[in-house]
Amino acid sequence: MAERSEEVKLLGMWASPFSRRVEIALTLKGVPYEFSEQDIANKSPLLLQSNPVHKMIPVLLHNGKPISESLVILEYIDDTWQNNPILPQDPYHRAMARFWARFVDEQIYVTAMKVVGKVGEERDVAVEATRDLLKLLEKELVGKNFLGGERLGFVDIVATLVAFWLMRTEEVVGVKVVPVEMFPEIHRWVENLLDVDVIKKCIPPEDEHLNYIKARMDSLKLKSVQ
Amino acid sequence: MAERSEEVKLLGMWASPFSRRVEIALTLKGVPYEFSEQDIANKSPLLLQSNPVHKMIPVLLHNGKPISESLVILEYIDDTWQNNPILPQDPYHRAMARFWARFVDEQIYVTAMKVVGKVGEERDVAVEATRDLLKLLEKELVGKNFLGGERLGFVDIVATLVAFWLMRTEEVVGVKVVPVEMFPEIHRWVENLLDVDVIKKCIPPEDEHLNYIKARMDSLKLKSVQ
Incomplete structure (x- = not known):
């Protein structure tokens, strides 16, 4: 479970399957997060700065550290919050x-x-x-x-x-x-x-x-x- | 380290960077393996049967179980043989x-x-x-x-x-x-x-x-x- 001091923020877009994946994983783990809807046509400075390589959502900001690419984020979530495992153990x-x-x-x-x-x-x-x-x-x-x-x-x-x-x-x-x-x-x-x-x-x-x-x-x- | 009873076989191709990645990882872990050079122009029944989805090298056969896609194989090797970690722990x-x-x-x-x-x-x-x-x-x-x-x-x-x-x-x-x-x-x-x-x-x-x-x-x- 997330500790109280943790800051978990998702730069996402409501209709994106890639962004929703991250929401599913966080919800499954019971991790509280702030969702920040991004305008894809007019990218925010925070998005550009958090994902300078691809400039795309989703980006997970965990205590200010950015992680991008949905599959990478899912693995990160599973590595970080180990309750309700997403990946099998074997x-x-x-x-x-x-x-x-x-x-x-x-x-x-x-x-x-x-x-x-x-x-x-x-x-x-x-x-x-x-x-x-x-x-x-x-x-x-x-x-x-x-x-x-x-x-x-x-x-x-x-x-x-x-x-x-x-x-x-x-x-x-x-x-x-x-x-x-x-x-x-x-x-x-x-x-x-x-x-x-x-x-x-x-x-x-x-x-x-x-x-x-x-x-x-x-x-x-x-x-x-x- | 690999146990003696284990069978590790790599279906690969000597000039492929994807195949060589797997060799680097196995060598780094000290895992003995058999290398089986594949003819890409004339795919073997074993390759077709081991990777029916992509029909491509590399395929790692570990005790007969096939794993394909080089990045997936590297993670598998790191999950299976935990000495000399390839991925960071954090x-x-x-x-x-x-x-x-x-x-x-x-x-x-x-x-x-x-x-x-x-x-x-x-x-x-x-x-x-x-x-x-x-x-x-x-x-x-x-x-x-x-x-x-x-x-x-x-x-x-x-x-x-x-x-x-x-x-x-x-x-x-x-x-x-x-x-x-x-x-x-x-x-x-x-x-x-x-x-x-x-x-x-x-x-x-x-x-x-x-x-x-x-x-x-x-x-x-x-x-x-x-």
Whole structure:
């Protein structure tokens, strides 16, 4: 648990899956934190100074020391507050968790972004490629309540990107990337996630989020036309 | 130290910086291992079966259990054999090490690859972009013998990619990306690396390596002409 004298501040953005990951981890650990909403279009001096390399949210400031990149922050939180472990204790299971977390960010996220950015045949190709990757996640979920096993863990926190960003974006794009007939395990897992208080508390409110995604997609479309 | 009953096997490729990282880490820990050279152009059933997701080297097989992705493998090695720690013990320093390791792979490596793949003005742009990133590494080295501080650590092992791949490729490409006048700290650090027995033992022999890089570049050029 955090000590009273500790200062934990998150430079984040309410609709970002990367920022929300950090909120989930801090909430799971019971660490009180101050959330500082950042304007991505007009970056604050504090953000620029705290993450001079990437100039991106999220940044965790712990007693003034900045840590950036969401996967690095999650590991830091787990190393610092050791109650309610996020990563498994066994080295092999830790490695598997790190492997799948990277898979979500480097493969699923990168590929799924193309579904949003493309139209017509190119989009169909991106949808198929995303499904091929999701099939691996689907397989990982067989016989498990969570990607972490019996309870929420590192990969679940990272893969909320799939559960609540990719699967909400579908509704806006109007293309079902993750149909329940094809991905019953993933849909079951999303229901399990929604049974976890920390998750319910830390994901963006649905209506507001869908409106945000819609506005963002419209601006992307506008840019692609220009 | 590894116990006698343990089986540690590395599916790797002699000229790959990612594969060599794993060799450095195992050697540093004093873990005996069997090295299995893989033919990248004709992937073995063992490689395909051990890393079905990415189908890439390196893969560490520890008592038959496969772990892939070099950064994940390095963490696994450090979690499993705790002598001669690779990552710092302090959570903040651990986070910084993870941050810079990712920076090497996601920023420097990706950008430096464009120096190799491009010609003319596009290459000049890539050289400048690579130097801008290397300036951050240069700054990190001020007052330190290694990126890990007083001794070789996680970021040093990862950044051998800069010291012995990027800086050897320069010689072949004929474009000085990391001139000593501009990067005195990086050059001092490379000398420090070369004073470490484990590094000397684990990097590819220079002549053979330069010939390999040259052949690879020629094949890349050929492809870009076709």
